[in-house]
Amino acid sequence: MLRHTFLLPSRQTASSSTSRQQRRQDHLIKTADPTADCxxxxxxxxxxQQRDQDRDQDRDQQRQQQGSDTTFDAPPPSRSFSGGQKIKYFLDRFEKKIPEERLEWLPIFVGPAYRQRVEDLIDGHTTWSAAKASLLRYYGAFNQARQAGLPSRLRQHEARRPNKPKNTINWLERHTSFCRQIDPGTGTNDSTRHSLGLFSALPQDIxxxxLEDLSRDPRSTPYGLLFxxxxxxxxxxxxxxxxSRRRETADATGAEE
Structure with a gap:
């Protein structure tokens, strides 16, 4: 008669197997839920934190959607705040494009050079109409003071007579900038108001x-044509x-060789 002998696993072997199974289960739990042992x-x-992130993402998406409907033809440049009429035009357009929360949105649409000043001016105002009035008062007065000093600055500029072509080009660009600020709009080109001042300051050869090119008195020549x-x-x-300079350099190099 044959006897079959069965070897039962020792306690240590059974315990090791149980530990491996437990570790495997723990790993599966952690993989499914990262916060399992937190x-x-x-x-x-x-x-x-996850709820806050989701809420922030929803808010950003809403603002992006609103921004897509409130875009301007071009980003508001810092020059939008250089004059009374320009600031009024800008604020009127902004008011039409942004239906609500204008006080919060306005600094975002302002050029960096003027952002801090705008924030200071609207600070303390709880309504858009009051903030808008504050901006118009400040920049209107600023523009008037600025305009009052431009003719004097133009006369000082005309007293600086350029003597070289490069200096003359820079001088002309500065001169027309002053003239267009004093007389904004397209009327500057057709006017003869600043023609004599421009002509008198130019070098003799120009x-x-x-005189040979125009065949007329410079004082009666429209500024745009004269410029x-x-x-x-x-x-x-x-x-x-x-x-001439390049030719002289080439001649000097050839002589040295």
């Missing part, structure tokens, strides 16, 4: 070119100077 208060904190011809002749003289 204390309850940590779990609640993580859940609250004035002679203008464009003076700029053209100054550019020609500058080009001739550069060509």
């Amino acid at each position: 204390p309850n208060h940590l779990i609640k904190c993580r859940q609250q 004035r002679q070119m203008l 464009s011809r003076a700029y053209f002749f100054a550019s020609l003289l500058l080009r001739d100077e550069e060509v």
